[in-house]
Structures are given as C-alpha cells and as structure tokens.
Amino acid sequence: MSQPLATSPIELLRRTGTQLVLVATGGGSETIPILLTEPGASDVVLEAVVPYARPAIDDLLGGEQESYCSDLTARRLAVAAWQRGTVLGATANQSAGLAVTGSLRSLEPKRGQHRLHVALHRLAGTTTATLVLAKGDRTRVEEERLAAVLCLDLLLAEAAGEPVAQWRDELNALLLPGEHIVREHCDPPASWQQLFSATAAAVSTGGADGDKTEVILPGGEPRHQVTGRLLFSGSFAPLHEGHLAMARIAEEIAERPVEWELSVSNVEKPMLDYIEISRRAAQFDGRPLWLSRAATFVEK
Structure with a gap:
C-alpha cells in the first residue's frame, strides 16, 4: 500500500531533488520494492x-x-x-549513492556475526551506519526488514537534514536490547566538493599556509607557479616509514x-569517499x- 505523501520516502526525496542509485548485496534488497512501489x-x-x-x-x-561485508566496501559501493x-x-x-552490505541469517548457521553496513555518498558528504545484530534472535525476513528500515532512515535523514520520525521510530523499535548503531559522517570542505564536481583539478591542504587552500582549476596551473616542484604521489593506505x-x-x-599528492580518482575503481580521504589526509599531520x-602520471 502506498504511504501518505507526508511520510512517503519517494515524495520526500522528490522534493529535495534527490536522484538515487541503490546497491544492495547480502541483505537490504527490501529497500528497493519499498521505494519502487511508491508513486513518482x-x-x-x-x-x-x-x-x-x-x-x-x-x-x-x-x-x-x-571483505565483502564491511564499512569500507559499503562506502566504495x-x-x-x-x-x-x-x-x-x-x-x-x-546524485545520491546508497549502498548496503549484509551478513544475515542463511540456510547454514554463520560462524561470524550477523551485521549490516550502510553507506550514503553525496556531494555534500559521506555517511555510514553499522549494526551488529543479535545472532539467531530474528528470522531472515525480520533481519531484512531491519536492513531496509536502516537504509531508509539514513537516506531520508540526510535528504531532510534531520531524522524522519516515522523511520527513526520504527528503527528504534526494531532494535533488540544490547544492539546499537554506530554512525559516522564526514562533511567535506568546499574545495573537496569542487574535486568531486570536477570544477577543480587539485586542491592543497596543510603546509606552511596552514588551513589556506589553493585550488587548481581543470586545465589550470597553481597561482604561485614553482619550477621543478617535487611531488610524491601515492595512495598512502597507509602512509608508512618507507614513504x-x-x-x-x-x-x-x-x-x-x-x-x-593523493588522487581521489582511480582509472578502474570508484573515487575515494570523504571519510576515507579524511582518514588518509590526517596521516600527513x-x-x-x-x-x-x-x-x-600523465595527468599529474
């Protein structure tokens, strides 16, 4: 049954101009029919x-x-x-990319934990939610419902700028004693958003100027050109003593x-998410x- 427009996920997303691509693996696929059975x-x-x-x-x-069920894989997806x-x-x-990876109840008992990792990436930020489920206390159908509600709660809270009561209340009601959701969010600076929107080719951070940011436009050069700059490029996952x-x-x-220099882009892989960029950048102190x-290297 369709929901009233006031509580419809699709109506809220439509009003905010969100264009969604959703990826679900190992669990959370119930999110798809919840969205697709709504008008609009x-x-x-x-x-x-x-x-x-x-x-x-x-x-x-x-x-x-x-790992195919992890916070990192959810963020990459x-x-x-x-x-x-x-x-x-x-x-x-x-654009909004929503992904969920899950390890839920199966035909054979799992050795490890039952868990869910949900991630949302938008130009405005990267957000994650991780939940370790009480093992064996729910049916697969019940776990799938929880996964879908967790996905919708995260998606709609970010789209609306605050939790949507209907979904946050249901999510809290579905949690069992001892279960808690670990959330993480990264609000990127404007210069990082320029990188992701392709309005900047490179941005500087740190160094002698402290928090002062220098931006190179696509096809452009730094404002203060230095002949023979010494650039050390890498993925730095992690930065180690050898580097x-x-x-x-x-x-x-x-x-x-x-x-x-850390590239947020990769020829054959997705871009880095903001949480990952923040963690790697923090290593440079x-x-x-x-x-x-x-x-x-040709582009560099």
Missing part, C-alpha cells in the same frame, strides 16, 4: 542493482575486496553508485621540499598535501 519513483530512482555474487561486486569496484548517478543524468549535487624515508632522500637530492583528480 521514476522521478527519484535512477537504478537499483543487487550484485550478490562476489564477481559482480568485483566488477563494480574494479577488483577483489578484502556508495561512491560507485553516486558516480553512476552522474552518468545516468543527475548532477553531482542531485617518509623516500621523501627525505628525495629532498636531499633535489634540494627542495616534498609536496605529497600538516605536511603539504595535494588532493587531485589526476588518476595517471
């Missing part, structure tokens, strides 16, 4: 996919994953969904300071760091 769903949902087989996930993410939305006609600001030793040697040879869209 075609104005909001661009695509919904259920890559259940591991090779299907690998195809979406450009390679094998360390959410960014892939956001990028897919922009390919399907949404603007960078309209720092190489940088020290390079500085001695070149007689100029190293500037570090004030060292001059460039974030860029340059996925190849």
Whole structure:
C-alpha cells in the first residue's frame, strides 16, 4: 500500500531533488520494492542493482575486496553508485549513492556475526551506519526488514537534514536490547566538493599556509607557479616509514621540499569517499598535501 505523501520516502526525496542509485548485496534488497512501489519513483530512482555474487561486486569496484561485508566496501559501493548517478543524468549535487552490505541469517548457521553496513555518498558528504545484530534472535525476513528500515532512515535523514520520525521510530523499535548503531559522517570542505564536481583539478591542504587552500582549476596551473616542484604521489593506505624515508632522500637530492599528492580518482575503481580521504589526509599531520583528480602520471 502506498504511504501518505507526508511520510512517503519517494515524495520526500522528490522534493529535495534527490536522484538515487541503490546497491544492495547480502541483505537490504527490501529497500528497493519499498521505494519502487511508491508513486513518482521514476522521478527519484535512477537504478537499483543487487550484485550478490562476489564477481559482480568485483566488477563494480574494479577488483577483489578484502571483505565483502564491511564499512569500507559499503562506502566504495556508495561512491560507485553516486558516480553512476552522474552518468545516468543527475548532477553531482542531485546524485545520491546508497549502498548496503549484509551478513544475515542463511540456510547454514554463520560462524561470524550477523551485521549490516550502510553507506550514503553525496556531494555534500559521506555517511555510514553499522549494526551488529543479535545472532539467531530474528528470522531472515525480520533481519531484512531491519536492513531496509536502516537504509531508509539514513537516506531520508540526510535528504531532510534531520531524522524522519516515522523511520527513526520504527528503527528504534526494531532494535533488540544490547544492539546499537554506530554512525559516522564526514562533511567535506568546499574545495573537496569542487574535486568531486570536477570544477577543480587539485586542491592543497596543510603546509606552511596552514588551513589556506589553493585550488587548481581543470586545465589550470597553481597561482604561485614553482619550477621543478617535487611531488610524491601515492595512495598512502597507509602512509608508512618507507614513504617518509623516500621523501627525505628525495629532498636531499633535489634540494627542495616534498609536496605529497593523493588522487581521489582511480582509472578502474570508484573515487575515494570523504571519510576515507579524511582518514588518509590526517596521516600527513600538516605536511603539504595535494588532493587531485589526476588518476595517471600523465595527468599529474
């Protein structure tokens, strides 16, 4: 049955101009019919996919994953969904990528925990919710309902700017004693949003200027051009002593300071999400760091 417009997920998303791509694997697929059975769903949902087989996930993410049910994989899928939305006609600001990975009740008892990882990526931020379920206390149908409500609660709270009572109340009612949701959110600075909307090719952070940000426009050059800049590029997952030793040697040879560069883009994989960028950037502890869209050395 369709819901009243005041509580309809589709109506709320339509009013906010959201264009959604949804990915569900291992659980959470009930979110799809909840959305698609509402009037106006075609104005909001661009695509919904259920890559259940591991090779299907690998195809979406450009390679094998360390874990197929994790916060990291959910974030990667959410960014892939956001990028897919922009390919399907949404603007960078309209597109929303929602992903859920789950390890739920199956035919054979699972050795590990029953858990859900939900992630939402938009130009305005990356948000996650992780829930470890009480094992064996629900049917698969009940776990799937919880997964769908968790997805909708996160999606609608971000779209509306605050929790939507109907979904937050149902979510809280479905939780069992001892269960709690771990949430994380990253609000990106405007310069990072410029990278994701392709209105900047690179942005600087840290270094001698502290919080001062320098932006290179697509096809442009830094305002303060320096001949023979010494750039150390890498994924830095993590930044380790080997990197720092190489940088020290390079500085001695070149007689100029190293500037570090982390590309948020990848030729064959989704872009990094804001939470991941924030974690990797924090490792540099004030060292001059460039974030860029340059996925190849030719572009750098």
